[in-house]
Amino acid sequence: xxxxxxxxxxxxxxxxxxxxxxxxxxxxxxxxxxxxxxxxxxxxxxxxxxxxxxxxxxxxxxxxxxxxxxxxxxxxxxxxxxxxxxxxxxxxxxxxxxxxxxxxxxxxxxxxxxxxxxxxxxxxxxxxxxxxxxxxxxxxxxxxxxxxxxxxxxxxxxxxxxxxxxxxxxxxxxxxxxxxxxxxxxxxxxxxxxxxxxxxxxxxxxxxxxxxxxxxxxxxxxxxxxxxxxxxxxxxxxxxxxxxxxxxxxxxxxxxxxxxxxxxxxxxxxxxxxxxxxxxxxxxxxxxxxxxxxxxxxxxxxxxxxxxxxxxxxxxxxxxxxxxxxxxxxxxxxxxxxxxxxxxxxxxxxxxxxxxxxxxxxxxxxxxxxxxxxxxxxxxxxxxxxx
Numbered sequence: 001x002x003x004x005x006x007x008x009x010x011x012x013x014x015x016x017x018x019x020x021x022x023x024x025x026x027x028x029x030x031x032x033x034x035x036x037x038x039x040x041x042x043x044x045x046x047x048x049x050x051x052x053x054x055x056x057x058x059x060x061x062x063x064x065x066x067x068x069x070x071x072x073x074x075x076x077x078x079x080x081x082x083x084x085x086x087x088x089x090x091x092x093x094x095x096x097x098x099x100x101x102x103x104x105x106x107x108x109x110x111x112x113x114x115x116x117x118x119x120x121x122x123x124x125x126x127x128x129x130x131x132x133x134x135x136x137x138x139x140x141x142x143x144x145x146x147x148x149x150x151x152x153x154x155x156x157x158x159x160x161x162x163x164x165x166x167x168x169x170x171x172x173x174x175x176x177x178x179x180x181x182x183x184x185x186x187x188x189x190x191x192x193x194x195x196x197x198x199x200x201x202x203x204x205x206x207x208x209x210x211x212x213x214x215x216x217x218x219x220x221x222x223x224x225x226x227x228x229x230x231x232x233x234x235x236x237x238x239x240x241x242x243x244x245x246x247x248x249x250x251x252x253x254x255x256x257x258x259x260x261x262x263x264x265x266x267x268x269x270x271x272x273x274x275x276x277x278x279x280x281x282x283x284x285x286x287x288x289x290x291x292x293x294x295x296x297x298x299x300x301x302x303x304x305x306x307x308x309x310x311x312x313x314x315x316x317x318x319x320x321x322x323x324x325x326x327x328x329x330x331x332x333x334x335x336x337x338x339x340x341x342x343x344x345x346x347x348x349x350x351x352x353x354x355x356x357x358x359x360x361x362x363x364x365x366x367x368x369x370x371x372x373x374x375x376x377x378x379x380x381x382x383x384x385x386x387x
Contacts (some may be wrong), residue, residue, distance in 0.1 A: 042105040054108025061253035085124040092117025193226035229261035
């Protein structure tokens with residue numbers, strides 16, 4: 001199914017690992033360069049700026065091909081222009097296949113054709129089906145997962161997760177209205193199934209090629225699980241999608257459950273992130289906790305925003321300072337020691353700057369010279385012809 005040679009993919013994984021070891025200081029730059037010359041790798045770009053520039057170039061190339069086809073066939077198609085949009089999607093799929101066969105992987109050019117083919121295919125389905133959301137989401141789910149299985153692009157894995165989620169939501173909304181109030185619980189169940197399914201598949205995975213996609217799906221499931229039970233999301237979507245009338249003084253069904261869910265889940269994320277030493281889960285927990293605070297703030301403004309920000313900032317600063325003092329001298333487990341696989345120059349520069357401002361630099365003291373200069377008659381040289 002994978003279009004790339006598996007040996008070449010393994011070489012890329014080895015080269016990425018060697019690069020991380022070189023940046024962490026475990027191997028010398030000369031060793032990494034000699035190792036790089038011995039391996040046959042794919043045409044890729046780790047520099048995001050260069051990759052973005054090639055993506056723009058690929059988008060221009062893709063749009064130029066579509067424009068040329070439009071100019072040559074528009075008069076013959078007349079009103080059947082939806083077939084032309086399907087042909088645009090076909091151009092994208094063929095172009096992605098040609099670039100993949102030419103060993104382009106994460107280069108920028110292939111990104112433009114892969115994403116462009118999915119976008120034009122979704123537009124074509126929407127035009128042909130009179131904007132049937134369920135059909136669009138279902139077909140994009142299929143093409144996205146097939147594209148990921150073939151090209152290994154993480155953007156396709158993300159698109160698959162989002163399209164699959166949209167397919168379930170639109171499918172549930174097509175069912176009887178008595179099932180609609182259970183939409184949050186059904187999405188929680190789906191998120192849990194996606195999480196444990198991805199985790200189980202990762203443990204049974206023999207080849208590492210699909211590991212990043214499964215990891216993305218697992219973290220996506222955690223985020224989806226939180227937002228499926230977040231009070232703000234449930235209440236606003238109940239009003240918009242389910243046409244539920246929430247009058248002043250009333251609340252949505254199971255409101256207390258969603259209130260508790262909004263804060264218990266981020267706390268659980270943070271707890272398990274510290275126990276399992278999972279950095280991604282830690283970031284998810286912190287971000288979801290911030291959104292939980294925003295959720296309560298959205299409906300209940302207890303104090304002015306500037307006072308609330310000041311209090312929370314002082315509290316976070318105090319907790320951070322206490323945590324740094326507790327973890328500063330630890331060398332194992334959860335520690336404040338710098339990570340060799342992470343660039344810490346910014347933190348070191350900040351530490352130097354703070355140290356200099358806290359007393360490392362003393363005010364300049366003027367010292368009077370014991371020698372008495374002066375007496376120059378021409379330009380202040382200090383000599384008048386005598387010693």
